[in-house]
Amino acid sequence: MGLFDKHLAYRDAYKAIQQAGADPFTVRFDAVVSPTEGVVDGRPTILLGTNNYLGLTFDEKAIAASVKAVQERGTGTTGSRIANGSFEAHVALETALAKFYGRKHAMVFTTGYQANLGVLSTLVGRGDHLILDADSHASIYDGSRLGHAEVIRFRHNDPEDLAKRLRRLKDVPGERLIVVEGIYSMIGDTAPLKEIAAIKREMGGYLLVDEAHSMGVLGATGRGLAEAAGVEDDVDFIVGTFSKSLGAIGGFCVSSLDDFEVMRVICRPYMFTASLPPAVVASTLVALEQMIAKPQLREQLNSNACRLYDGLNALGFVTGPAASPIVAATMPDVERAIAMWNGLLQSGVYLNLALPPATPDSRPLLRASISAAHTHEQIDQVLKVFAEVGAALGVIDGQKRATA
Amino acid sequence: MCRGRLAFGMDTVTDLSLREIGLAASKVLGRTVEVTHDTHIGRDLAVDSLALMNIVMELEDAFDISIPLDRLASVETTGDLSKLINDLRTKA
Numbered sequence A: 001m002g003l004f005d006k007h008l009a010y011r012d013a014y015k016a017i018q019q020a021g022a023d024p025f026t027v028r029f030d031a032v033v034s035p036t037e038g039v040v041d042g043r044p045t046i047l048l049g050t051n052n053y054l055g056l057t058f059d060e061k062a063i064a065a066s067v068k069a070v071q072e073r074g075t076g077t078t079g080s081r082i083a084n085g086s087f088e089a090h091v092a093l094e095t096a097l098a099k100f101y102g103r104k105h106a107m108v109f110t111t112g113y114q115a116n117l118g119v120l121s122t123l124v125g126r127g128d129h130l131i132l133d134a135d136s137h138a139s140i141y142d143g144s145r146l147g148h149a150e151v152i153r154f155r156h157n158d159p160e161d162l163a164k165r166l167r168r169l170k171d172v173p174g175e176r177l178i179v180v181e182g183i184y185s186m187i188g189d190t191a192p193l194k195e196i197a198a199i200k201r202e203m204g205g206y207l208l209v210d211e212a213h214s215m216g217v218l219g220a221t222g223r224g225l226a227e228a229a230g231v232e233d234d235v236d237f238i239v240g241t242f243s244k245s246l247g248a249i250g251g252f253c254v255s256s257l258d259d260f261e262v263m264r265v266i267c268r269p270y271m272f273t274a275s276l277p278p279a280v281v282a283s284t285l286v287a288l289e290q291m292i293a294k295p296q297l298r299e300q301l302n303s304n305a306c307r308l309y310d311g312l313n314a315l316g317f318v319t320g321p322a323a324s325p326i327v328a329a330t331m332p333d334v335e336r337a338i339a340m341w342n343g344l345l346q347s348g349v350y351l352n353l354a355l356p357p358a359t360p361d362s363r364p365l366l367r368a369s370i371s372a373a374h375t376h377e378q379i380d381q382v383l384k385v386f387a388e389v390g391a392a393l394g395v396i397d398g399q400k401r402a403t404a
Numbered sequence B: 001m002c003r004g005r006l007a008f009g010m011d012t013v014t015d016l017s018l019r020e021i022g023l024a025a026s027k028v029l030g031r032t033v034e035v036t037h038d039t040h041i042g043r044d045l046a047v048d049s050l051a052l053m054n055i056v057m058e059l060e061d062a063f064d065i066s067i068p069l070d071r072l073a074s075v076e077t078t079g080d081l082s083k084l085i086n087d088l089r090t091k092a
Helices: A005-019 A060-073 A088-101 A112-123 A138-146 A159-168 A193-203 A260-265 A278-293 A295-315 A334-346 A376-392 B002-029 B049-063 B078-091
Strands: A031-034 A037-040 A043-047 A105-109 A129-133 A150-154 A176-181 A206-210 A237-241 A251-255 A326-330 A352-354 A365-369
Touching: A043 A376, A060 A278, A088 A105, A088 A251, A088 A278, A105 A112, A105 A260, A112 A138, A112 A176, A112 A206, A112 A237, A112 A251, A112 A260, A129 A138, A129 A159, A150 A159, A159 A193, A176 A193, A193 A206, A295 A326, A295 A376, A334 A352, A334 A365, A334 A376, B002 B049, B002 B078, B049 B078
Parallel strands: A129 A150, A129 A176, A176 A206, A206 A237
Antiparallel strands: A031 A037, A037 A043, A105 A251, A237 A251, A326 A365, A352 A365
């Protein structure tokens, strides 16, 4: 017996995927030259799986701020904020985030994953109830395991099932924290937040929305689904990330609840990790400003999302319920999902291969994330490649190619 | 005598939840599944974590209970699951 014996089933499955072509989990880019273009095995490749929704990774002002920060403040903070103190930019970023969301408090974490880990394990404890959407991100599930609250799942995007769970808890002591996501990362669907907020109002509890994929994407000013659904007052906590629309790395939580700041001395994933390096904080601050100053990026993103979504549907691919910057095409089986992913990569299109059990309904997906920086020509090229590879593998009816 | 009757009662309750576990697993997995007290959920039923969650949701509806995820951590066999369901129903 060895330590890895219990994982042998995964090893065998992984080997089978590797034997089918390139390894989707270790793709190496020789170069990334813009938010939408890279080089793989010497081939120019359209990047369609980067969550770089606003294309801000190459924003000139953000890069300049980052360069200045690294020159003036060094490459890292080499410790956590409670031990080593904060740099002025950490505080400035928190102030900017609180102002953007119109909340009293903001706390920055070193990754989005850690934001969920920290917040969920701290807000609710023994005797409390954490009520999660079943399709929640791994960081939410892991956060639920780090804390000591009772964890209950409700059916994905099903407000009535949530209400049923809360009714079962009637007269049971303890706080309730409901957790949903603005945009779900696998197929790009949004939570029915208006209905969920109404249930929260009626039955009590707190509501946390993870806007990781919806920040800068939804809402008139980019504050996410809570803004788009008009229920910001019902949302007690917003968690988000800098690694998607803001083009860097890091996570945050904002709230107007009193005593929020106590988390800084009890939230372990905040306390026991080195804080974000100056260069990252600097670019994030500028990216936030750019996101606010340029609503046209959001319009361009949504227009690009529709172009890809409508195009894939016209070709006969099975996609999610609505156009969103995440467009996922459901594949009939794992074999063809892997073959399709390889075919796309060889034809210069990189996106994400998502396999069960990380996908809803145990169906394999090819997951594309669109950017405001994609040109119409790039999207049309992607559709052309999807049509060719999809027809060759029998994923779609080849006849539709001519009319698409 | 009293102990015997209690044991009989418990078995009946367990049989009911075992039967429901079998039905829920069959529905989620799309194949007929027969379970006993000692059926190992991961090994014998070849159930991954996601399918187990979906089976649990079916059972939650069948018994009108919520089964907390943290309590599932110690469940290995269908007998364990049946006992957990019965504990939660008794509490309710």
